[in-house]
Amino acid sequence: MDIKKVAIIGGGTAGWLAANHLGKALCNKDDISITLIESPDVPPIGVGEGTVPDIKKTLLSFGISETDFIRECDATFKQSIKFVNWMDKKEHGENNFFHHLFDVPLRNEANLLTSHWLSEKKDVCCYAEMLSSQHKICEEGLAPKSITTPEYQGDLAYAYHLNAAKFAKLLASNAKSKYFVKHLLANITGVNLSEDGSIFSLTTDSQGELEFDFYIDCSGFDSILINKALKVPFKDVSKTLLVNRALVVQVPTAADAEIPPYTVATAHQAGWIWDIALSSRRGVGLVYSSSHMSDEEAEEKLDNYLGESKQNLTYRTIPMKIGYREKFWHKNCVALGLAQGFLEPLEATSILLTDFSAEILAQRFPSSTAQLAQLEKRFNHSMVYAWDRVVDFIKLHYCISDRTDSEFWVDNKKSATIPMSLQEKLALWESYIPISDDFFSHFEVFFLENFLFVLYGMGFKTKLKNDRLPVCKTSLAMINQRKEITNHLQKMLPRHRDLLDKIKQFGLQSL
Template sequence: MVQSIVIVGGGSAGWITANLLNAHCQRAGRKTQITLVESPDIPTIGVGEATVPTIRRTLNDIGLPERDLLVSAEATFKTLIRFQNWNAGESYDHPFDRRRRPLTDDAVSRWTAQNNLPFDRSFSALTQLADDNVAPKSPRQAQYQGSFPYAYHLDAVKLANRLASFGRERGIQHRLCNVTDVTVSPEGLISAVNTDHGDALAADLYIDCTGFRSALLGGALGVKMRSFAKYLLCDRAVTMRIPYDVHKPERLLTYTLATARDAGWQWDINLQNRRGIGYVYSSAFLNEDAAEAALRQHEGRHCDQLEARHIRFTSGKRQVSWKGNCVAVGLSDGFLEPLESSGLYLIEFAGLAIATMLDDFAAAPKATARYYNRISDELYDEILGFLNLHYVISTRRDTPFWQAATADEAILDDLRDRLELWKRRSPTQFDFPGADRLFAQDSYEFILHGMKYVDGPVSGAPGVPDLSALVGKSRAELPEQEALLALVQRAAAVQA
């Protein structure tokens, strides 16, 4: 039985993992002591502001009430990503709602024959509701439940801070100190994490949440990286926070805006009290000063006095995620890039997987590590292929970056064969093996058709779903995002 776990590093990775493990152990009746060691001197990156719908399951699993999340993390509702200029001058959505798909349904094939209609608006109610800022749920619905799938935009630092207090209240030990070194046995197992408080923290399992430093798995255990830079060219980001007392948009968008730019792309995320913007770019085609200038110019003069933050990252993954009695979670294991908001999902996946494998690890540690490494590699490869798709099927060739991003050598080998098939037909379920995928047939359809990559059949009768009744009913019954958030804030104030 795993009786003790030491997590090194806080932030979103550390505190989501700690709370997931703690909740699972308590429900199972395990007396497992979880200790989180966090440096008071190392700031968290804190730019993971967009999530995918699994975050609702994760936070519900942890036990954090949804109202608590919305207030403490300044969260807003996210129902889709709106892509602009990935093909010059064009826009399309990747929404979270999934149209019903009977096995006999060939509506997609019939749609491609009459592709004068936008694919997203033909098959998604959310992409229409987003235009009117309609929230995905009503105040009468239970927490984490809605009329449509949804995720959140949130302040990752504030989320980590709330989960820290939430976890401490439920028995997680929190040590504020610096790790000075790690003791590794001759067998290659971590035997202690040593701190500047003179502690030698021993545990059955160690979890590395130290970010890009990867102090345990990469540092102490020497696990190297495998690079994805050939397929994902972006390796830098310049970010900025725009408080609403400096500049407030007309409404709080229910979607992430992802706008392609000359050397990458830019996000725009609306929280309750500020916007977060960021230019993700390739340092091979743009330097830091030029990237910041481009971000400021795009935003406008109101941001002249606001601080910009520069982030360097490497697209890649550790050769193994779990070695001996140490497993890395979050940036300490790997990172792809901010596109499609997979960063927090990778933390959710890892935390949940580790929680379900604690008994396996106690009984068969080597087999558990091998199995975890296999499913972790498969997940990273799956997401890598989906992100690679966004770039390589673009029709843009107007800058050196887009020429390189769409070059033949930038296409993943596994994706290359499927693209040859998809040029002639829409994806089918047989193109996506595996029972539990983050991005599968529906997601690929929205990207492929949104980018007008699929030629499709040349004949066929129209047969797209009629979403008008659903959209009309939703507009009548669901509040606008700002109205729903105002109700949440008032209810929280009364409760306080």
């Protein structure tokens, strides 16, 4: 049977990303319709406000103007994640930090510079500063591009911070106008299955019974289709990733306040705090393990962090079920977004995995039910691998920290909490600098450069065969060239807020 009617259950970022990916992939097929069904009564979670650089490629592929995106979504530029106090304060000082930057050198340059840094680090700058000019650009609060730079291009790599609710509206408008995605407001009151266990139809409160050929579950933590109807088991990874709750709040800021061009992730004794600056407010969230910190202690910790800016703000508590579905595609249903699972907000993995999964689905979308079994197997194999590798990367931040000031940090270093795949890599990297061959799959999601910034930003000890290698002339030339580039960028790049103000007033040059 041909697949001609596709339903997406749930709006928000996940649903409308899926609608655009599928709409773009299927727009030349006149006999296929896409309908997004959204509950009028369920508000979005609305805390996924950080992205990674791949989002630029996605927005460009949808034909969305970067100027419109920045204006309509209160977007700001994100060039890094600044990790504060993730290391021992006694050893590295109060407010110690490192950057996970987005702008990186070529891989052969990274290997040479890493070797140089490991052998000479007592005498040179911090790791990220050696690898990229972006370290100083971030620390000085500069933008990654100028007003004359065309849309989606930059002098340095970047992603965005954004208002998630406004982002979903922009995606919805684009999907409906460009790809003719239908939009229905209704609550799903029942899911009707066929004899073979696939989904036959949906029962709704306002639209009656609706029948489709293929279903995409973007219904968030509720997982109406993949969980409640199809009963696909959940793989719990809370014994690896220990945080399971978040207190979130939106903090108003002054119209002329400085906007850091990076996410701030500040560690505390039972987790960490994100701080994301948009043009008129900050999104702040305290992430913690309820096994290591009480709700009352968490509120007090967030009070102290906000200080005078707390005023009369009310916190919202979000419980986090840490893990993912054992299968993401079952029969004629695929789960995306929070319906797939959730690991925690570190490194903006939620939007990243949603965009990643939706694009893969769109590239190999079934045209008939005869293809379902083959594509299901392929999709599940790829996505389980991707999720497992993201677990490894998130865990890396915790298990290599030298903090021992609380049970939380001690527990994170216990081998029982560290996946064997990560243990094997760390054992290898004690003797060898990571190389691209250590990340051999397209479905890794996080690659060599991401690991390098975290590993050596946190002082991971790779024991080179010779403690002090001969100074490489090529490395010194790279370092000197980096300094020249940094000086040039410092002179030419505008303040972050100044660029955003100009974009709102004049716009960027269209491609």
